Amino acid sequence: MKAIRVISKLPRRLLSAQAARKVEVTGATDHVRFEPQEVQVTNLPSGLVITSLENYFPASKIGVFVRAGCRYETPDNMGVTHLLRLAAGLTTKGASALRICRGIEAVGGKMSVTASRENMVYSVDCLRDDIDTVMEYLINVTTAPEFRPWEVSDLTPRVKMDKALAAQSPLVCVIDGLHGAAYKNSLSNSLYCPDHMVGNIQSEQMHHFVHNNFTTARMALVGLGIDHAVLRQLGEQFHNIRSGLGTTGAMSQYRGGEVRQQSSSSLVHCAVVSQSARVGTPEVLAFSVLQHILGAGPHIKRGSNTTSKLIRGISKTTSDPFDATAYHESYSDSGLFGVYTVCQYxxxxxxxxxALAQVKAVADGAVTAAELTRAHNQLKAQYLMSLETSEGLIDAMGTQALSGGVYISPDTVTESIDNVSLTDIANAAKTFVVRKKSMASSGNLVKTPFIDEI
Structure with missing residues (x-):
């Protein structure tokens, strides 16, 4: 309890004043000039990575990134990360659920929890003067949950509601099914609790998962609008609670396969992919550029993306309305690349x-220098614009901190994108063509071919 509450003894700070320099101007009101800051990264001896950017915003955003996504679940606790997302506001050893809720609301803050197959992210937004208050609750939630049995059992209706809402989205169903078909383990785990585990996950299983995965060596503390020295002081509170490497998840094993979900819908959603490159490799950028050459969604609201090779190629074969985009997802040890189509059954x-014929055409060299330049620009614009939002920037900082304990500057990333050549694009497309495919489809599938027929 002492380690949890010690943070409340930290004095309040006007963080913007620490980094600002006042400049006297004769006959005018004093002006404050802020020196531009770079992203700073510190690796503590405990293994915790701390990264921050002082952007001088009046509001701060702080996130705890944990390498504890659903890929680290086992057959015994399948779906536990789904419950952890819902249990973020429950009673902890240092604060009740009511105190957490009222305390964050009282300062106008917000706490949220998101999860992917790799990571879980607990984040808080607040005014600068209230950082100490919300950090007390953030540390409690991430390091000292109680998971009282009666509170855990009350989560069952919310789990069912989440699953029901997800089932209404063909996109969610196809992507989730695609991972189940593509991998034997690890990445095949669903983001949602499976039916047979709904109501069967107990508080002991949640404690066991947190104990083995929520350790300092698997965490990154990321802050925007906060001085790095202050964030580091806050991060040292994690050292007194739980350290170590935690459990090592199994490496993903790509297998290839097919999942078909028959329904009465007149539309067919279908994804066909093969294994691509993992995060951190040079090949991953080639697949990202290839995605934009083929088409990565419309760039104009309700537009048709006429520059997309997929759209132009498919329109020659059918007059029915359709949509098509390239799909690309990369993980720490694997990746998926392919095409996603929506059309009449x-x-x-x-x-x-x-759509598959267009990828093969690219593998055969049917890409011009102008198309490559356009794809470079589209990918760079998408990447840089994602950093314009606090959510996108903190996600980039936290993901990189967890994967390598560093931060790669935007200039370095954009330069690497420009270095992707036509040969790299052709090789990436050839990789898709020759490797074993995985397929997931949903809708009226009477006219949808099986994977061995394409």
Whole structure:
């Protein structure tokens, strides 16, 4: 309890004043000039990575990134990360659920929890003067949960509601099914609690998962709008609670396969992928540029993305309405690349085969220098604009801190994108063409080919 509450003894700070320099101007009101700051990264002896950017905003955003996504679940606790997302506001050893809720609301703050297959992210937004208050609750939630049995059992209706909402989205169903078909383990785990585990996950299983995965060596503390020295002082509170490497998750094993979800919908959603590159490799940028060459969604609201090779190629084979985009996802040890199509059920076969034909054409060298330049610009713009939001920037900082304990500057990333050549693009497309495929589809599938027919 002492280690948890010691943070409340830290004095309040006007953080902006620490980094600001006042400049006297004769006959005018004093002006404050802020020196531009770079992202700073510190690796503590405990293994915790601390990274921050002082952007002088009046509001701060702080996140705790934990390498504890659903890929680290086992058959005994399948779905536990789904419950952890819902249990973020429950009673901890240092604060009750009511105190957490009222305390954050009282200062106008906000706490949220998101999860991917790799990581869980606990984040808080608040005014600068209230950092100490919200950090007390953030540390409690991430390091000292109680998981009282009656509170855990009350989560069951919310789990069912989440699953029901997800089932209404064909996109969510296809992508989730795609991972189940593509991998034997680890990355095949669903983001949602499986049906047979709903109501069967107990507080002991949640404690066991947190104890083995929520350790300092698997965490990164990331802050925007906060001085790095202050954030480091806050991060040292984690050292007194739980340290160590935790459990090592199994390496993902790509297998290839197919999942078909028959429904009464007249539309068919279908994704066909193969294994691509993992995060941190040079090949991953080639697949990202290839995604934009083929088409990565419309760039104009309700537009048709006429520059997309997929759209132009498929439109020659059918007059029915359709949509198509390239799909790319990378993880720490694997990746998926392919095409995602939506069309009327009667045209499913023609649309899917035409989309795959466009990838093969790129593998054969059917890409011009102008198309490559346009894809470079689109990818750089997408990346840089994602950093314009606090959510996108803190996500980039936290993900990089967890994966390598560093931060790669935007200039370095954009330079690497420009270095992707036509040969790199062709090789990436060839990788997709020759490797074993995985497929997931949903809708009226009477006209949808099986994976061995494409």
């Amino acid at each position: 009667a045209a499913a076969g023609d649309v899917i085969k035409a």
